[in-house]
Amino acid sequence: MIRVFLMGFMGAGKTTLGKALARDLGVSFIDLDQYIENRYSKSVSQLFATRGEQGFREIESRLLREVGEFDDVVVSCGGSTPLIGDNMDYMLSRGKTVYLKCDNATLLSRLKTARAQRPLIASKTDEELAAFIESETKRREPGYLRAEYICPGDRLESRGQIAETLVYIKELLDIK
Numbered sequence: 001m002i003r004v005f006l007m008g009f010m011g012a013g014k015t016t017l018g019k020a021l022a023r024d025l026g027v028s029f030i031d032l033d034q035y036i037e038n039r040y041s042k043s044v045s046q047l048f049a050t051r052g053e054q055g056f057r058e059i060e061s062r063l064l065r066e067v068g069e070f071d072d073v074v075v076s077c078g079g080s081t082p083l084i085g086d087n088m089d090y091m092l093s094r095g096k097t098v099y100l101k102c103d104n105a106t107l108l109s110r111l112k113t114a115r116a117q118r119p120l121i122a123s124k125t126d127e128e129l130a131a132f133i134e135s136e137t138k139r140r141e142p143g144y145l146r147a148e149y150i151c152p153g154d155r156l157e158s159r160g161q162i163a164e165t166l167v168y169i170k171e172l173l174d175i176k
Contacts, residue, residue: 002027002175003095004074007082007144009137010118011110012100013156014076020162021169027072032081036063044078045119057084068094083143092148096173099144100153107133149173 002025006014015031022029033044036059040047047056060078064087067075075095082088082097091097108130115121121129151169155161170176 001071002073003068003071004173004175005068005077005082005091005095005097005147006074006100007077007091007097007147008079008100008153009102009107009133009140009144010079010120011107011114012102013110013153014100016156016162017100017151017153017165017169018074018076020166022074024166024170025072025074025175027074028070029074029076030067030070031076032060032064032067033078035067036060039063048119061085061087065090079140082146083140088143088146092146096149097147098149098151098169098173099147101144101150102153104130104133104137106154107137 004021006018008014018031019029036047037043040059042050044056047059051059057080060081061084064077064081067073068090077091082091088097108126111118111121111129111133112126115124115129121132124132149172151165151172153165155165
């Protein structure tokens with residue numbers, strides 16, 4: 001049975017690596033935000049607007065526990081998922097936890113191009129985005145570092161880099 005939880009800042013490559021890892025291992029891939037959106041037929045932004053952050057976090061924690069019971073799955077968590085309540089303790093008890101760590105320059109480069117799809121940063125200038133990344137990664141990192149494993153996420157820009165990272169993460173997790 002394989003159960004892997006990927007965590008890290010937005011733009012760290014959790015979905016990119018998660019899909020590739022799941023495909024390589026022949027297991028299911030679940031993006032937790034997408035799972036929530038499908039379940040509620042609303043976007044994360046709409047859920048935040050109608051239920052508030054607290055209401056969304058309750059949904060997120062509940063559905064994390066749902067997917068955390070699945071066998072043979074790679075789960076890409078939202079950037080804040082491991083930092084809310086006892087979510088990290090839950091993930092540590094249910095499977096292998098991996099912090100996908102990127103340097104801030106990589107995050108800035110990726111998020112500048114994906115800004116429009118991310119409501120939290122959509123209206124930020126490049127300078128504001130850089131400052132946001134700096135402060136938020138610093139604030140969140142102690143929570144992320146509770147993960148059992150740390151995998152570099154800076155090299156996911158091409159198929160070759162993804163393949164190299166897959167080899168690394170499978171060795172790290174001792175998964176064939």
